[in-house]
Amino acid sequence: MYSTKKDFPVSLLTLSVQAALAAMAAAPLAALAQDDDVAALTNPTNTVELSVVHVNKSSDKFGEYSGLNKAGTDAVGNFNVRGGTAYGQNPGTLRWGVNGVDVGTTAQTLNANVANQGQWKLGLTYDELQHNITDSYQTPLLGGMGSNFFTLPANFGIINSTAVTNSPNPAVGTRNLSAAQLGDLQTRDVETNRKNTVFTVGYNFNSRLGLQFDYNHLEQSGAKLISSGSSSATTGAGAAGTWAGEAIMMLMNPTNYLTDNFNLALNYAGDKSYLSASYYNSQFRDGYNSVSWPNPIGKGSATTGATTTTLGGGYQSNALSTMPSNSLNQLNLNGGYNFRPATKLAGGMSYGRNVQNNAYINDPSMMQSPAPSASLNGLVETKNVNFKLTDQSIKNLSLSAGFKTNERDNNSPSNAYYMLDLGAGKRTEVDTPFSNRKTDFDLMGDYRLSKDQNLRAEYTHEDINRWCNGVTLASSYQTPAASSKGAGCVIVTGSKEDKFGLNYRFKSGDLNFSAGVSHAKRDSSVDHNALTALNDQSTVLPATVNASNYAGFLSYFDASRIENQLKASLNYQANDKLSFSLGGRYSSDNYFDSTLGVQNGHSASLNFETSYNYSQNGVASFYATQQVRYINSSSGASGNGATDNAATYSALVAPTNIFTTGLTDRDQTYGVNVRQKGLLKGKLDISADLSVSTGNTGYQNLVPYLSTCATPNTLSCGDTPGIYSRTISLKLRGEYKIDKKSTVMVGYMFQSLLSNDYYYNAYQTGYTPSTLLPTNQQSGTYKVNVITVSYIYTF
């Protein structure tokens, strides 16, 4: 540090000088000749970086979120500038900062903030994110991305879904597009854009009481792909039955969304207690309430190949609803009290009201009679209460006991709706506003066996209840009729789960070890007949059928289950240079009460990582992760008895025809990185990162009751094609310090994705189902090189 001692004889002049020097010391310390090294550490380092980025190939998958989805050269900026009287060991409390990340791309972030620490603070952030979904999607639809109304080109004509050509592989329907129709397929980039603005302000009334306001404005535009099925019942052009039902077109579903969230909180912190009361409001608005598209796929004559459809009345029109506008108001209260340093109580509660009253879309072609109301007038009330008591007053023992309950109480009205399905079948459907309550009790004890060892035991009891408020019961399912309330709406009305866990920890010097095991058993209350009164298939299936599933089938997420988990990890610092870590997890689920449905599953992961400081300024590390997952499920198949009707579906828990499906998922991730600083007399830093990630997912089906399951025209047993991906990413970077203020950075990135996914097969021209319009989407395989040259100015 510095000294102000001077060697002067004591005199009036000396005293004056010393007084002057004392006055100078009273001034901001930065005014004095500060050591450069201290100044460099205590004052912010500001940077402005200008980069030129060259991408050699366009790929929406490569640039999915980074904004680098187009080939070419672009300028990108980054900056971080901070200032204020609070830096440099100054006595001030003002801090301000502006920073920008990836400025000039569609993933840019800009932030400005200023604060008088201890008194107030202001912050403003603008963040963009473009999600590039696909650059290989093709469609003949006109309307553009972001539109909710699509049309077809005038020359598109009709697709006869049953036309047959004389080729070795008969082309049918949409596999037999005309030259004009093929020519109308245009490639579109599909993306969504998010522009998020966040404003925060905080004010401290005093050292205990403060106010915080956060506001978030999110604008979303663009589109996501959504499939759509046509209705054969639609009138309009041609008579009912003219058009193919369930004809599929992939649409650009517009995301014309605005979301505004704000949170206002009053926070109090006392010596022993703290409390926060806040109000949260969220408003979501959808610019559209429907999206319309034309269906060009007509029914035809299978024998003559002629279509019975003409364009005289225009194409069949269909409409999908979009996500309804909604809002949430929520009050939150959180706090805690320290009875004494070792004993604390913390908890909170919240109450929310989520409402939705968007006008229904009016599509008479899909309804037997008008809807009972113009909108839902939906209301969901959410309630949460939680608290936790912890105590460490007994030596070497930490205890905690907690309670929490969360309820989603859906008070939306329930009515009967007399609608048509896509095949023009008449249906009476009753809406079931789902409610649930989840209550947890937990106990935990952590005992220090010795200075280095801990043993922890945990117990959790969870109770789930499910219900619907006032579900309408229509007395007849085929014609509009009077209704009454009171039907059930869920098969599994509740469950209770007990979970026990034990964990051992050892920490000594350079070695950390931890191992844990847990066992949980969930018992569900099942009523397979609970939906009988709502079962619209009652003229087809008997009253005992399980929501149209076979009796004995249970959805896995609410079925009875035994879950066992095992975890272990080891971290070892061998010496100053070398460290290792090894960890793993195994989990198994057994759905013991499910005659049908998911039967069991297990998953495991193994992680290894090592790091070696080969020099004072150099470090190399390697990591590897292996993950596997298996799920086995059983399903009852059609064909139990002579025909699928009320007489043959029975109360059999296990139907005669059962097939089983197994999911296998295997993933590996490897990474190597090297960092070397201080080359070339301390001017050059270099780094290299290589990562390889592979994923392989597949299904295996066993269909023992069907001897022809493996024939080429069936292919309903055996293995599915794999869903395979391999991503390789190599990043090289070098930073050369020209002088104190200037640095040049050169970076190179190579990234490749090899993806083989059967999902895309059905959308390729010439290979589609006969009533599915091709989109020619590709899996996103790419190889991209990126070079970046940056100049960084530091001040």
Added chain:
Amino acid sequence: MISLRNLVVAGLLYAGLAISNAAFAADNPLPDIGPTQQTLAQESLKKDAVCTRCHDESESAPILSLYQTKHGVRGDARTPNCQTCHGTSEKHLAGDPAAKVRPAPDVVFKKGVYEKTDDRDRSAQCLTCHKGGMRNLWDGAQHQNNGVACNDCHKVHRPTDPVLTKKTQTEVCFTCHKEQRADSHKISAHPIEQGKVVCSDCHNPHGSAGPKLLKKNTVTETCFQCHAEKRGPMLWEHQPVAEDCTNCHTPHGSNITPLLKSRAPFLCQECHDGPHNSKTPYAASVGGIQSGLKGTATAPANPGTNQAGRACMNCHVMVHGSNSPAGALFQR
């Protein structure tokens, strides 16, 4: 007579005052701070000097960088000194001539020459000031239970704390959560690698009432922060959606777009085996003609829309719920 020496001294005095005024003015364009803040700062620095006379700019770790952070704002009366966090450490200050190594400070946050202090004691230092708020439920929460202390994630002696910056936060979390690191590399993921969606956007690592340290009370409430279009309530609700998004999705990353645990029709068959085609087995047929599906003499090969591509969701598109009066089957 005014001597040359007196002139020089007077000149220096004048210059010093001028410089100090100019420097003060340059650093502080705001009105006078007043003596109190200045006094606070000076007193605070004096206290720090107990430690910084040795632990100065020559340390290999940039400990003086603390003065760039909120912990280093000397004009704020709440700002701690070195000994506020590291303890008065009298033995360490006094030294022990007979010992090879100076006794350790009262609280050691990072292993170096000395062993780290117990995790709970390290956290207790921070929680003296940082109590309440996001840390309301720290005690008894997962990280505390597993021996994690505040400074295992937070680095206060650095100009910027990596875990508080979006671009670098995930590296900190992935130090322990390696499975999530592997998941973020999968073909379908949130923009985690790009630093756009980071761990703290969904999780509160300090403790929370939600499951798996989620910020909000439930999974769905957490997801609705960004995906409010799915909040509804809808006229026709899909039960697993209303209860928990993770019934179908895996938010850290998946081989199956979009962030699905499994693919239709198999995903749907985990809950349905009765209605319509959910009671039909599928295998290579899902790959269509390219996977070997062939026709017969009288019936050309025709991959079914129930199994190929989006399978069930070719028609049942509104799986998150529908607000159309004709949407009971999620087709509208």
